[in-house]
Amino acid sequence: MAKVIAVTSGKGGTGKSTICAGLGYTLAKQGHRTLIIELDFGLRCLDIMFGMEGQIKTDLTDVLNGKKKVLDAACQVPMASNLSILCAPKTLTTVNAEQIVEICQSVKKYFEYIIIDTGAGINSRVFEIVEQANLILVITTPDPVCIRDATLMSDEFYNRGNKSQRLIINKVSKKVVGSKLISHLDQIIDDVGVQLIGVIPDDFKLSLSTGTGEPIPTDSLALRAFDSISKRLGGELVPLSVKIS
């Protein structure tokens, strides 16, 4: 039965979709059947990230209006055979937590991981959807505003009884850590109050590959971080080595 992982953040643009794509890619490469469900309505991007622009004929709308079953609407990613994506509609559509639970339930036996890419922002719809997941990945960057929003979001999850949270610090660079902006990564972990599962470097190779729809190059530091986080998600004890440039 699939483990459902919700990827979320208080602030927009923290790298949720990029992280869903990166983790989906490395989990699939490690042999795990993985589905990414994109809930960023009206702002579809996974198709571009996986080089599938113009090839998506079915999306979440087809499932929501009952035209397609999830497995028929999901598209297999050419660059990773174990990975499928269920793209967000290009137009604004509403969805509720029950529908997402139903969608996950209907395909749980076909996948080992279901990753949900939530839209940005703290609103009740996001909370209701995210708290149905087995694990919540809270994403922040080393930016004080972003850290504040991640803290508020995570506190709200704790208040609602969601203890299963892990923190990812994204877009980390030597320029920022140790600067006036943020003294040390520990400061972020203490502020947010969530156990760290990984640190992803600010890596132009990553944004270049997701922007052009090409596989992340093997010498990308971000790819290494995704690989380690994917293993930790499966319970492997992988040392946390932070390689940033």
Ligand SMILES: Nc1ncnc2c1ncn2[C@@H]1O[C@H](COP(=O)(O)OP(=O)(O)OP(=O)(O)O)[C@@H](O)[C@H]1O
């Ligand atoms: N580790 C990284 N290194 C370099 N660039 C990154 C990294 N992570 C994300 N980015 C870039 O940051 C931008 C925002 O990323 P992304 O779209 O994944 O954020 P998001 O949280 O999904 O945004 P939204 O809240 O709008 O859904 C993109 O241009 C992406 O390429």
Ligand SMILES: [Mg+2]
């Ligand atoms: Mg996004």
